Amino acid sequence: MEANSQAERILRKRIRFLLPLPIALFIAIGLAFMATDLLAVKSYSAMIWIGIYETALMLNIFARRKLARKLDRLLAGRCIGCGYDLRATPDRCPECGTIPPKQGKNSN
Numbered sequence: 001m002e003a004n005s006q007a008e009r010i011l012r013k014r015i016r017f018l019l020p021l022p023i024a025l026f027i028a029i030g031l032a033f034m035a036t037d038l039l040a041v042k043s044y045s046a047m048i049w050i051g052i053y054e055t056a057l058m059l060n061i062f063a064r065r066k067l068a069r070k071l072d073r074l075l076a077g078r079c080i081g082c083g084y085d086l087r088a089t090p091d092r093c094p095e096c097g098t099i100p101p102k103q104g105k106n107s108n
């Protein structure tokens, strides 16, 4: 019903999907530590797991920020690629050539 509602819904869904991943990874890393304790594995394996967790967490945060920025631009009526104001040229971004998602009313 609202303009851009479909694209907005898709972006919101992706952000929501990414949100619980750090928590799941945190639980996984806890289990990994328990396993290393039980198996008396040398402590450098814990460092590797921490490295994996930190990397995954950073990627997750970057992905969420990127999607949130896209959503902000979409709701503000700007290009989702570069943020250019699309009020004058709603069909195509003159800066980067990105074709914006279909408006709710005009969608096919």
Ligand SMILES: [Zn+2]
Pocket: 079, 080, 081, 082, 083, 084, 093, 094, 095, 096, 097, 098
């Ligand atoms: Zn653009």
